[in-house]
Amino acid sequence: xxxxxxxxxxxxxxxxxxxxxxxxxxEGYVSACNWDTNEVIQASAxxxxxxxxxxxxxxxxxxxxxxxxxxxxxDEFGMPGYTDPDNRQPMWWYTGDLDPGVDVETVASRLDxxxxxxxxxxxxxGQARRDHPSMWRGDATEWWVQPTGSPTTWAWARxxxxxxxxxxxxxxxxxxxxxxxxxxxxxxxxxxxxFVDVLTGEQFAASGDSLSVYVPEHSSRVLVKQ
Numbered sequence: 294x295x296x297x298x299x300x301x302x303x304x305x306x307x308x309x310x311x312x313x314x315x316x317x318x319x320e321g322y323v324s325a326c327n328w329d330t331n332e333v334i335q336a337s338a339x340x341x342x343x344x345x346x347x348x349x350x351x352x353x354x355x356x357x358x359x360x361x362x363x364x365x366x367x368d369e370f371g372m373p374g375y376t377d378p379d380n381r382q383p384m385w386w387y388t389g390d391l392d393p394g395v396d397v398e399t400v401a402s403r404l405d406x407x408x409x410x411x412x413x414x415x416x417x418x419g420q421a422r423r424d425h426p427s428m429w430r431g432d433a434t435e436w437w438v439q440p441t442g443s444p445t446t447w448a449w450a451r452x453x454x455x456x457x458x459x460x461x462x463x464x465x466x467x468x469x470x471x472x473x474x475x476x477x478x479x480x481x482x483x484x485x486x487x488f489v490d491v492l493t494g495e496q497f498a499a500s501g502d503s504l505s506v507y508v509p510e511h512s513s514r515v516l517v518k519q
Contacts, residue, residue, distance in 0.1 A: 304355050305363040309381060313374035314351070318344045325379035336373040345371050345407040346511040349414045350464050353513035356418040357428050357462040369415045370408040414492065418515070421491035425517045427451050427458030434480040436461055437473050446471055450480035459483060459518040465508040474505040488516035
């Protein structure tokens with residue numbers, strides 16, 4: 294934003310030129326090319342569930358920014374892959390019998406538990422971003438940061454200057470759940486309002502100018518005003 298201002302830009306977790314998010318997050322940089330044998334090395338699905346939780350947090354961040362989120366195919370469920378050409382493998386679930394308009398749950402049923410959870414997470418964020426522009430439009434006001442400098446729990450609020458919607462995005466990288474309590478009027482939000490988490494459907498009602506929200510460990514919430 295410092296360099297391009299209000300120009301329409303796109304942000305992503307991966308593309309065809311870099312390692313897949315899950316593989317890089319677990320193994321670090323790995324070249325797919327074995328120059329000694331001229332073979333292509335293929336990444337396996339991570340067995341560490343934590344990388345999928347981290348990926349959900351990253352998607353929450355991208356979908357609540359003004360930039361247009363770009364999804365490189367397969368990143369919506371954490372497909373593994375080293376560098377090119379391993380980051381261009383066919384989609385896992387492709388069997389030739391999926392229609393273009395197939396629903397998320399049909400696809401999720403073909404995945405293991407953790408990748409399916411990432412897919413549902415991204416689908417919920419995509420629908421919510423369409424329905425609630427306050428997730429990404431308008432100036433962000435920091436609502437919570439702890440510790441300062443390199444926060445592991447971070448939250449920001451937005452009020453849509455066009456439609457008037459309101460939102461709070463919370464990211465908790467801690468290994469334990471936390472209850473955050475703070476004022477909301479200073480951030481331009483409505484005292485006494487009720488907010489719903491677009492990821493879980495849970496509701497949180499402000500008591501006057503104070504809002505308390507419980508956030509589980511290694512998770513995020515995207516609250517929009519009802």
